[in-house]
Amino acid sequence: MLTRKQLDLLKFIHGRISVDGVSPSFDEMKSALNLRSKSGIHRLITALEERGFIRRLAHRARAIEVIKLPEGMEQAGAAAPNVIRHDFRPRPEPAAVIDNAAGSVPLIGRIAAGTPIEALQHTVDHVTVPRAMLSPRAEHYALEVKGDSMLDAGIHEGDIVVVRRQDEAKDGDIVVALVEDQEATLKTLRRKGPVVELIAANPAYKTQSYDARSVKIQGRMVGLIRTY
Structure with a gap:
């Protein structure tokens, strides 16, 4: 079960990744949730990561991957990762x-x-x-x-x-x-x-x-x- 703030942050991250292809910055998250400091965002990010909803990619700025969504959000569409793995070597595709x-x-x-x-x-x-x-x-x-x-x-x-x-x-x-x-x-x-x-x-x-x-x-x- 997520708190309201955790759910709001997850929705915001998922929406920005879906539109922009990259996760929002901590400043953008802070503004979106009307928090006074980044420490609150750090706590929410950690909670979401511990619950398996997101994953932070090491040594990369603004690199958060949404792994899963709560049941109510999943019906609206699958999570879109901010890093898209793709191999550009020419090859036939079935x-x-x-x-x-x-x-x-x-x-x-x-x-x-x-x-x-x-x-x-x-x-x-x-x-x-x-x-x-x-x-x-x-x-x-x-x-x-x-x-x-x-x-x-x-x-x-x-x-x-x-x-x-x-x-x-x-x-x-x-x-x-x-x-x-x-x-x-x-x-x-x-x-x-x-x-x-x-x-x-x-x-x-x-x-x-x-x-x-x-x-x-x-x-x-x-x-x-x-x-x-």
């Missing part, structure tokens, strides 16, 4: 395991989670992703992450990020930003008047500041795929 709940998006190159690198390339492959990551009537694409500046957001080098193509985003969104029409980077967006800041999630990297006119939003990250 028709019996093809899932119409999965979609395909183009993999269009690499994106820098560090110093900006060359602009996005043409389609080099396609990857299969859960349809829960994809918004109806929206265009999506995938990029392989190069660099480690988004580690604290749970984004590692070699990960595949799923991006919804859009030219607008809110402060706090993780975006694909094209700088001066030449270099693309994956960062958290923040605007300060005429200045756009592209913020890393790794203290080893400084925030990059640009004239807003030199930065174009190419999309918002909506999911993450990791191979093992």
